[in-house]
Amino acid sequence: MIAKVIVDVPSSQTDRLFDYEIPAEWIDVIQVGIRVIVPFGPRKIQGFVVEIVSESSHAKIKPIYEVLDIIPVLTEELVHLGDWLSQHTLSFKLSAYQLMIPAALRTKVKKKILLKEDLSRLPGNIQPLFLDTKQIEWAKVEENKSLLKSIHQAVKDELLEVDYQVEEKGKKKTERYVRIAANIDRLEPLPARAVKQKDLLTYIENRKQPQNVQALLQETNMTRQVLTTLIKKGFVEEFEQEVYRDPNAGVQYERTTPLLLTEKQQEVIGPILHSLEDKSHRSFLLHGVTGSGKTEVYLQAIDKALQQGKEAIVLVPEIALTPQMVQRFKGRFGSMVAVLHSGLSMGEKYDEWRKILRQEVRVVVGARSAIFAPFTNIGIIIIDEEHETSYKQEENPKYHARDVAIHRGEYHQCPVILGSATPSLESYARALKGVYHLLPLKERVNNRSMPSVEVVDMREELRQGNRSMFSYSLLDKLKDRLEKGEQSVLFLNRRGYSTFVMCRDCGYVATCDHCDISLTYHRTHHSLKCHYCGHEEKMPNTCESCGSDHIRFFGSGTQKVEEELTRVLPQAKVIRMDIDTTRRKGSHEKLLSAFGRGEADILLGTQMIAKGLDFPKITLVGVLAADSMLHIPDFRSAERTFQLMEQVSGRAGRHDLEGEVIIQSYTPDHYSIELVKTHDYEQYFQMEMSQRKVGVYPPYVFMVLINISHPELTHVIHVSEKIVTFLKREVSNQTVILGPVASPLARIKDRYRYQCMIKYRNESGLRETLREIQQHFMREINQGQLQVSIDMYPYLFT
DNA sequence: GCACCTCTAGCA
DNA sequence: GCTAGAGGTGCC
Numbered sequence: 001m002i003a004k005v006i007v008d009v010p011s012s013q014t015d016r017l018f019d020y021e022i023p024a025e026w027i028d029v030i031q032v033g034i035r036v037i038v039p040f041g042p043r044k045i046q047g048f049v050v051e052i053v054s055e056s057s058h059a060k061i062k063p064i065y066e067v068l069d070i071i072p073v074l075t076e077e078l079v080h081l082g083d084w085l086s087q088h089t090l091s092f093k094l095s096a097y098q099l100m101i102p103a104a105l106r107t108k109v110k111k112k113i114l115l116k117e118d119l120s121r122l123p124g125n126i127q128p129l130f131l132d133t134k135q136i137e138w139a140k141v142e143e144n145k146s147l148l149k150s151i152h153q154a155v156k157d158e159l160l161e162v163d164y165q166v167e168e169k170g171k172k173k174t175e176r177y178v179r180i181a182a183n184i185d186r187l188e189p190l191p192a193r194a195v196k197q198k199d200l201l202t203y204i205e206n207r208k209q210p211q212n213v214q215a216l217l218q219e220t221n222m223t224r225q226v227l228t229t230l231i232k233k234g235f236v237e238e239f240e241q242e243v244y245r246d247p248n249a250g251v252q253y254e255r256t257t258p259l260l261l262t263e264k265q266q267e268v269i270g271p272i273l274h275s276l277e278d279k280s281h282r283s284f285l286l287h288g289v290t291g292s293g294k295t296e297v298y299l300q301a302i303d304k305a306l307q308q309g310k311e312a313i314v315l316v317p318e319i320a321l322t323p324q325m326v327q328r329f330k331g332r333f334g335s336m337v338a339v340l341h342s343g344l345s346m347g348e349k350y351d352e353w354r355k356i357l358r359q360e361v362r363v364v365v366g367a368r369s370a371i372f373a374p375f376t377n378i379g380i381i382i383i384d385e386e387h388e389t390s391y392k393q394e395e396n397p398k399y400h401a402r403d404v405a406i407h408r409g410e411y412h413q414c415p416v417i418l419g420s421a422t423p424s425l426e427s428y429a430r431a432l433k434g435v436y437h438l439l440p441l442k443e444r445v446n447n448r449s450m451p452s453v454e455v456v457d458m459r460e461e462l463r464q465g466n467r468s469m470f471s472y473s474l475l476d477k478l479k480d481r482l483e484k485g486e487q488s489v490l491f492l493n494r495r496g497y498s499t500f501v502m503c504r505d506c507g508y509v510a511t512c513d514h515c516d517i518s519l520t521y522h523r524t525h526h527s528l529k530c531h532y533c534g535h536e537e538k539m540p541n542t543c544e545s546c547g548s549d550h551i552r553f554f555g556s557g558t559q560k561v562e563e564e565l566t567r568v569l570p571q572a573k574v575i576r577m578d579i580d581t582t583r584r585k586g587s588h589e590k591l592l593s594a595f596g597r598g599e600a601d602i603l604l605g606t607q608m609i610a611k612g613l614d615f616p617k618i619t620l621v622g623v624l625a626a627d628s629m630l631h632i633p634d635f636r637s638a639e640r641t642f643q644l645m646e647q648v649s650g651r652a653g654r655h656d657l658e659g660e661v662i663i664q665s666y667t668p669d670h671y672s673i674e675l676v677k678t679h680d681y682e683q684y685f686q687m688e689m690s691q692r693k694v695g696v697y698p699p700y701v702f703m704v705l706i707n708i709s710h711p712e713l714t715h716v717i718h719v720s721e722k723i724v725t726f727l728k729r730e731v732s733n734q735t736v737i738l739g740p741v742a743s744p745l746a747r748i749k750d751r752y753r754y755q756c757m758i759k760y761r762n763e764s765g766l767r768e769t770l771r772e773i774q775q776h777f778m779r780e781i782n783q784g785q786l787q788v789s790i791d792m793y794p795y796l797f798t
Numbered sequence: 799g800c801a802c803c804t805c806t807a808g809c810a
Numbered sequence: 811g812c813t814a815g816a817g818g819t820g821c822c
Contacts, residue, residue: 005822009799018822041821042801058822782799783817 002056003030003064005047006093007040008107012778015092018047019056021063030064033072033079035105037065037166044164046107048097050079068166071357073101075374077411084407090770090790091397099397100372104350107166111138113151114161121159123150135163173347174240178227179210181237190235196226201235210241244351253330258303259296268439272301275415276308276379283406285386285431286419288441289679290650291448294419297441298382299332301417302363306333310379310414311362315401317388318342318367323589324614329365340366340373343585368393371401371408378412381405386418386427387643392795400793402427421650421681422643425692428685429699451621451652451659453677455668469564474622474662481620482572482601486657488620489613490565490604491648492558493628501528503543504550510540516747521553524580533749561624562604569602577605610647616655621648626665626673633744634797635697642672642684649676696736696759704758704770705794707743709751709787719786720754723773727758730769735760745798751787755797767792 004017020038022030030036034049039062046068074082074097082096089096098106115134119127126147129136141147154160180201181187190198200222204211217224230236261269268286275282288294302312316325318341329337338352338361355361357374364373368391371381383391383405391401402418409416418427418436431438444450456471466472481488500518501510510519512530519528521539529536543551558578565574575595582588588608595603596615603609603618623645630641645663653659665673675684693700706723710716720740727737739756746753760766770790780786 002822007821009821011799013819014799014821020822038822040800043799043821045799045821056822061822779818 001027001030002053002061003036003049004051004053005036005038005064006050006097007038008046008094008109009040010092010094011782012092012774015086015094017050019058019061020047021061022052023063026064026067029067029070031072032076033074035068035073035107037068037164038062039065043109043111044166045109046166048074048079048094050083050093066166068107073105073357073374075376077376077408078372078374081372081404081407081411085397085399085404087767088403089397089399089792090767090774095397099369099399100374102346102350102353104346105168107168109164110167112136112163112165113138113141113155114163115159116161117159122154126150126154138162172242173245173351175243176213176238177210177241178204178213178216178231178236178238180205181234184235187234190233196222197230197233197235200226201230204236210239213238244355245345245348246351253327253334255334256328256331258300258332259293261296261300262293262443262445264441264443265293265297265445268441269297269300271437271439272297272380272415272417273304276301276304279413281409281413281415283409283416283418283436284439285423285427285436286417286439286441287423287428287431287681288419288421288439289444289450290421290646291444291654292421292441293445294384294441295328298384298417298419299328301380301415302333302382305379305414306336306362308379310377311373311375312364312379313370313373313375313381313405313408314363314365315371315381315383315391315405316365316367317385317390323592326365329363333363336361337363337365338373340364340370342367343588368401371404378408379414381409381414381416382419383417384419386420387422387424387639389640389795392793394796396789398789398791398793403793422646423681425639425685425688426699429689448653448655449658450679451649451661453649453661453663453679455626455663455665455673455677457668458664458666461664468568469561469624470568470622471662471664474664475568477620477660477662478569478572478602478622482569485617486619487595487598487600487615487617488602488622489609489618489648489651490561490602490622490624491609492561492604492606492624493626493644501539501551501553503546503548504552505548506543506546508543508545508551510544514747514750516745523559532745558604558606565602565604572602573600574602574604575600577603577609579606582608607644610644610651613651614654616657618652618654619657619659621652621659621661623648623661623663626663627667627670630667630670630672635692635695636795638670638672638691639688641670642676642688645673645676646679646681649679701736701759701761702763703794704760704766705755705791705797706758706770706773707753707755707787707789707791708740709748709753709789711751711785713752715786716752716754719777719788720756723788724756726773726776727756727769730772731758731760731763731766735763735766743798751785757794 001022003020003022005020007014007018030049032049032052036047036049037044038047044065078100082093082100085096086093112135115130119130141151151160155162200220203220231238272284286294298314305312326339338355340349340352356364364370383402386402393399405416427436430436454473456473458471461471478488501521510528511517512519512533512535514535515530515532517530517532519530522529526539527536528539540551542549558576562574562576575591577591594600598617626645630637649661652661663673663676671684671687708716708720724737724740736759737756740754743753743755777786777788781788
């Protein structure tokens with residue numbers, strides 16, 4: 001039998017199947033989706049078995065060298081999905097498969113040198129290396145040219161051997177356990193005076209199950225010595241048992257039961273349940289305003305799928321994967337839930353993933369990559385906050401989780417639910433066209449009203465002499481909440497609002513030497529840092545350009561807001577949440593729960609507080625600079641502004657108290673800000689669609705973004721122009737090719753960046769054409785400095 | 799991605 | 811004639 005293998009070499013020349021013979025003894029072991037070690041040229045590397053056939057068209061075939069898995073890490077479905085994904089995103093098949101397995105399983109092959117003959121037969125200069133070991137790492141001798149030469153010769157003389165050893169990054173965690181020995185009856189009973197040993201033995205015997213050593217000693221208050229003696233005498237056996245790392249160890253989840261659905265909720269869950277009963281694939285767009293009870297609809301739909309003996313995948317944006325959200329799923333489905341997000345360590349992720357693979361759980365709640373959960377019988381897929389950009393991966397393979405979800409939904413013939421209060425234009429347009437089934441949920445549960453929104457014109461404030469970052473109205477309301485003992489949330493959108501350093505005399509702005517971007521001031525180190533390449537330098541005392549010492553940092557980071565807040569409202573207790581205060585693991589939860597317990601009056605934060613926050617005492621939400629991202633050169637900037645404003649205002653008044661929202665803006669008349677006042681998504685949608693139509697943007701067209709970068713500007717331009725010329729010749733005249741132009745970020749890490757864009761409606765051969773471009777520059781990309789990146793579904797245009 | 803191959807410059 | 815280094819290519 002022949003196994004077709006994708007080898008672990010990320011290059012376009014190896015992005016195809018290689019045939020290997022399956023040794024007779026492994027015929028039953030080697031299956032599709034398993035990882036193997038195969039000889040590849042003179043070395044041995046890892047590979048994924050993606051197909052098993054009886055014959056090969058290739059003349060000389062080597063046998064598989066080693067098997068790495070017992071249970072395939074990829075299901076047959078995932079193997080096909082990976083193939084589809086690589087075609088879809090123009091990436092390597094290998095990268096697609098790597099995406100589907102946890103990082104802990106990614107292996108590194110280490111090159112080692114083994115001593116084969118007697119030490120004395122080796123040349124003198126390499127003998128010292130093997131004095132007390134039979135193998136050394138290649139890396140140890142790589143630097144030393146003369147050693148290397150002798151080693152090569154010794155390998156030829158068969159004194160030494162080169163070996164490739166596979167090292168898995170992640171380890172299964174084990175703990176020590178003890179159990180009663182099998183032959184205990186045949187042992188002489190313990191002497192009467194061995195009281196402690198007897199007690200401990202009885203304790204273990206009564207427990208029936210193997211006991212965790214650490215827990216056992218703690219529970220019985222015995223010393224390790226007593227146990228060791230028992231082991232020595234043969235009464236109990238000690239052994240290692242694999243355990244799961246539990247990031248939520250000790251956390252108790254309060255069990256919840258299904259709530260009675262409102263009439264509106266019943267209306268939307270109907271078609272979903274129907275699709276479940278039919279076992280047919282349909283995509284639903286659940287358009288539910290904030291606080292309309294979408295999650296309860298999800299929970300009950302999942303419950304139905306579980307009753308049918310099926311599994312469920314729930315995707316949540318990374319920053320919304322808060323303990324509050326996890327709580328709701330664990331509370332309903334208990335230990336049937338696995339959670340996957342970036343906050344877990346590599347080992348924890350590996351453990352959660354293994355629970356899925358071994359079918360020990362049936363629900364997975366996770367961020368983007370959880371869409372590849374290795375379930376085999378999926379009954380429902382849910383993408384919450386479907387408009388979120390975090391569902392798009394910006395590295396290769398540049399995929400969108402929504403597309404993968406629908407693809408898997410078709411395969412499993414199960415419903416896919418896209419839920420959002422502010423659907424993406426693409427999805428809403430598809431729903432109106434009938435591609436998705438639209439499920440509107442327009443009322444908040446218990447008929448709570450949407451919060452009232454006031455938009456404050458900050459230009460007007462300035463005219464009235466208010467130079468602070470808080471408008472009079474916002475300050476008044478903050479004071480009011482403080483008096484009433486209610487809570488407020490202040491939201492600052494950091495994008496385009498970082499703290500840059502400028503000279504007040506000549507206007508010089510400190511920029512990175514390697515990137516075309518201004519440096520950001522970091523207070524903790526009193527330094528300037530580049531967000532793109534990590535370059536860090538000391539905060540200057542004088543201006544580099546004019547020598548003036550009037551050099552200051554500008555901009556409104558959360559730290560600055562906090563400072564001003566304590567100045568104008570000294571009595572207020574403030575919790576600040578941003579990248580700096582939440583860097584440590586678990587600090588995110590700590591801060592949130594402190595706020596939930598009422599330990600602070602004001603929660604000040606960035607993007608990360610826009611979601612999932614649900615506390616009864618929040619009655620005021622303030623947005624400090626609504627338009628900070630409206631002017632980013634991206635056709636979706638208005639869409640993002642509206643979505644964010646709606647999202648943020650949804651944090652207020654979710655319970656008995658009425659909510660109020662203050663939005664501060666320099667462009668209060670812009671529709672994306674103005675329409676938040678009435679929470680009118682439909683009108684916003686119409687406005688935005690007409691803008692897209694005029695600008696010829698999605699959803700009216702599809703887009704492709706090609707990014708070209710190289711250390712030499714002239715070369716980037718040359719390649720870019722070549723690509724554009726080629727494209728213009730290949731595509732139909734309906735298709736628009738824009739560019740080449742310099743990217744908004746024209747230089748990063750000393751590489752110049754150009755881009756060109758394709759806008760098309762119908763271009764069946766486009767993928768082929770783009771593949772040809774990749775092929776054409778393959779050589780230069782492989783060996784040189786050139787990078788050509790193609791994004792079939794661009795979300796970032798930097 | 800890496801090891802091996804071929805080609806060529808540099809030197810005796 | 812030999813060797814070190816660069817560039818090219820096949821890997822099943």
